Amino acid sequence: MHHSGLQLSTPSDSTIVLTRTFNAPRRLVWEATFTPDKMRRWMEPPPGLTMTVCECDPRVGGALTVQWKTDEADPAMTLHGVFTEVVERERAVHTETMVLPTGETIGKLVETHEFAEKDNVTTMRITQTYDAKEARDGAIASGMDEGMEACYERLEALITDRA
Amino acid sequence: MPPRVCLIVPRTRLDTTRVGLDIVEPFGIINHMVLDRSPKLDRVFHALAHPARRAIIRQLSGGERNLSELASPLRMTFPAATKHVRVLERAMLVRRRIVGREHVCRLSAEPLKDAMLWTEEFHQHWEARFDALDTLLDEMKSEEVRPRRR
Numbered sequence: 001m002h003h004s005g006l007q008l009s010t011p012s013d014s015t016i017v018l019t020r021t022f023n024a025p026r027r028l029v030w031e032a033t034f035t036p037d038k039m040r041r042w043m044e045p046p047p048g049l050t051m052t053v054c055e056c057d058p059r060v061g062g063a064l065t066v067q068w069k070t071d072e073a074d075p076a077m078t079l080h081g082v083f084t085e086v087v088e089r090e091r092a093v094h095t096e097t098m099v100l101p102t103g104e105t106i107g108k109l110v111e112t113h114e115f116a117e118k119d120n121v122t123t124m125r126i127t128q129t130y131d132a133k134e135a136r137d138g139a140i141a142s143g144m145d146e147g148m149e150a151c152y153e154r155l156e157a158l159i160t161d162r163a
Numbered sequence: 164m165p166p167r168v169c170l171i172v173p174r175t176r177l178d179t180t181r182v183g184l185d186i187v188e189p190f191g192i193i194n195h196m197v198l199d200r201s202p203k204l205d206r207v208f209h210a211l212a213h214p215a216r217r218a219i220i221r222q223l224s225g226g227e228r229n230l231s232e233l234a235s236p237l238r239m240t241f242p243a244a245t246k247h248v249r250v251l252e253r254a255m256l257v258r259r260r261i262v263g264r265e266h267v268c269r270l271s272a273e274p275l276k277d278a279m280l281w282t283e284e285f286h287q288h289w290e291a292r293f294d295a296l297d298t299l300l301d302e303m304k305s306e307e308v309r310p311r312r313r
Contacts, residue, residue, distance in 0.1 A: 006290050020293045024300040028307075032299050042295040046288075 018126040026117040029124055030089045033113060034058040039066075049076060060086050064094055075101055081111075090115055203255075207278045210254035215239065216247045220256065223270035230266045 007019040022029050032038045036054040045051050045068055052074065053067035064081035078099045085093035091114050098107040112127040210216055219233055234244035248268060251257035258269045 006286070006293055008286060008289075018289055020289075022293075022297065022300055024304055028300055028303050029296075032296060032303065038299060038303075041299045042292055044288075044292050044295055 014130045016128045016130075018128070020124055022122045022124060023120070024122055025120050026089055026115040026122040029115055029122040033124070034092065053078075058083055058086055058088075058092055058094075060084065062086075064096070073101060077101075084110075085112075201277070203274065204277050204281065206254040207256065207274045210251050210256055211278070213247065213250075215243075216251055219244075219247055219251060219268075220270060223257065223268060224272075227267050227269045230268065233268060 005020055009017045009019070011017060032042065034056050036056050039054050039056060040051055043051065043054070043066070048070055049068040050070075051066065052069050053065055055063060055065040057063055060083055062083045064079070064083065066079040067075045068077045070076040078101075079096060080099060081094045081096045083092060083094045085091065091112070093110065093112045096107075096109050096111050097105055099105055108131045110129045112125075112129075114125040114127075116123045116125075211220075215237055218237055222228055222233055222236070230241060230244055230248065233248065234241050237244065239247075245266075248257055248259065248266075252259060255274045256271055258271050260267050260269075
């Protein structure tokens with residue numbers, strides 16, 4: 001893994017924590033994180049997808065809605081969320097459900113943002129807690145920690161031999 | 164924010180050489196969504212989600228082992244080791260053949276490719292976003308220093 005500031009950790013099987021430091025006061029980091037016209041700037045969509053809707057109301061009960069389209073489908077995917085806990089500029093918790101146009105839910109999690117500032121530098125910590133059923137996302141975790149890293153080199157040889 | 168379905172990064176950013184991958188086909192969005200929702204990948208991650216099974220993979224990366232060779236360093240009973248090997252077999256990470264009275268296990272690394280790609284992409288996706296956030300914050304800061312005259 002390449003680490004350029006972003007740190008990933010996995011305190012439990014269903015939790016991924018992303019920590020990143022920004023050279024800005026947390027007032028601005030908060031604003032950039034939860035203001036729709038700012039979110040459009042950094043919430044990079046995957047190639048082929050274009051963000052069409054971005055709404056965010058960071059108050060308890062407020063909604064988070066993001067929608068993407070492709071050349072073939074509009075919408076192609078929608079994110080629905082609701083803020084359940086908000087301490088302005090410090091902490092926000094919201095749900096997140098990814099839905100396909102068919103109505104099928106393809107992912108569910110709770111995301112917590114925490115902001116800590118020191119000397120105009122803000123550390124943002126995002127904690128993603130996945131549905132227990134989403135084995136994959138939880139397990140990415142453990143895999144990332146030890147198993148996969150430890151195996152990389154040996155695997156390289158094995159895969160190459162098999163090719 | 165969407166963690167599972169928005170993990171696509173430009174192909175060129177993936178350092179596949181590091182893991183000796185001779186692929187990679189051009190991945191489209193649809194492929195990625197398939198990958199995100201692949202039961203095959205679910206089984207691989209499930210298999211990796213237990214320390215004993217990761218230890219077994221590690222052992223097998225050194226070559227073939229029979230079940231009791233796998234069980235003893237784990238201080239595990241034979242049936243317990245068998246159970247873990249079955250989970251690994253279901254994920255196609257381990258192949259087992261029976262030689263006489265011995266069950267010989269062999270690592271089959273192939274399914275780890277997709278798991279590794281998925282993991283790398285998770286990381287890179289968020290890095291790309293946070294890099295963009297850096298740029299935006301710099302702009303916001305300079306706007307504050309020199310507010311626009313109206």
